Amino acid sequence: MEIHQLRYFVAVADEGNFSRAAAKVRVAQPSLSQQIRKLEAEVGQPLFDRLPRSVVLTEAGRCFIDYARQILASIGDARRCVDELKDAVTGKLAVGAIATIAPYVLPELVKKFHKDYPEVTLELVEDVTDGITRRVELGELDVALASTCQQSPSLRRESLGHEPLLALVPQADPLAKQALVELDDLKSQRFLLLHEMHCLSQQVHHLLESRRLRPEIALAGSQLTTIAHMVAAGIGVSIVPHMMVKHQESPGCVSLPFAPPVPERELNFLHNPLRFQSKAAAAFHREAAALLSGDDSSTADDVKN
Structure with missing residues (x-):
């Protein structure tokens, strides 16, 4: 063979x-x-x-x-x-990220990583959580950025911090005039969420269930961009990550922070502890941690469009 x-x-x-x-x-x-x-x-x-x-x-x-x-x-x-015996950080690094992180984090992160480590070739994969974790466990990905997932002997997650979730409402909705919003304010609204294969959708469902809220789900989409366009059209409201609001303009929408306790999602760095971890993987971990820890995501002025 x-x-x-x-x-x-x-x-x-x-x-x-x-x-x-x-x-x-x-x-x-x-x-x-x-x-x-x-x-x-x-x-x-x-x-x-x-x-x-x-x-x-x-x-x-x-x-x-x-x-x-x-x-x-x-x-x-x-x-x-064997390559690690060299002083330089070189080689290939396969990086994965879930769809609700990739478009908002990877452009800036990859740009800086390429500047600091020009001899490393990055291979990027965007997928849902199940696909990303499977690829890490099988060795197809060296590292990944994700949110909620279960650890296993071949999958380790290391927290990079927490990110607040925001309410996304149509600009014409009376809620858009509020400085803060509570989950109870949304109980009569129709919700536009990602398909349940996305961990963000699962997190929002758990959040609503914890408050005993069972709103009408008007749409299960595959991209946050599509969700935002639907919100702008007045079809319903959504709950989205702060990084989306920071990095993506959503005309016709207003993003509102929640009153305490603020709902959050965890941001995790994934790797397989059974595999050799290269200098490039360690460097990517450091740069991802630095970028996300420096992401000021707490003020209402930053998140309200």
Whole structure:
């Protein structure tokens, strides 16, 4: 069993197509197909079902895929361990972030990181929490930025602080004239939230349930930008993170801080403690912590549009 065969196998599994996989790993398709057949001959079972327009993992392939990913991640760790003998911070770093953090934190963070560590190549992945944590555990991501998640032997979270949540209301709504808002002020409103696959949606649901509020959910969306446009149109209200208000203009909306106790979400740095942690990963952790700890997110003047 060869390392390149495992790389090809994972690429085909990810792409669901031999041609796209070949392009991804930069090899001719006939060569890739031949190596997959050799791998299947060695394991003694087909790893893919070849369908007319795609390929999908067989039961054996589904069993084999996680081990293949772990082997490739371990090889990458071994290379990084050797690279660490050098003084310079170099190499590749795969960074993940959830969708309610990525567009507001990564641009500034990546810009500064590239300035401070120009010899590190960053690979960025944006996904929902379940996808991010799975990728960290499998070794596909070296580090990640997320909010709520469960720790495991292969997933460690380190708090980077807490961020207040804000009410987002239409500019024409009477609530928009208030300096502060309470959750009870929103109980008769229709809510526009992210789909439940997003941890922010789960956090808001738990927040409402803790206050025994069961408002009408008028929309479950996939992006905060879409939610903001719907709020501006007067369709309902939402609860959003402060970083969205700070970094994204939302015409037609007014963001209001909550009266104490202020609802918050935790911001976490994720990594796999079973894997080798490179100098680049440690540097990214430091820069993320510095950026988020320096984010002044407490004053009403800053958050009211």
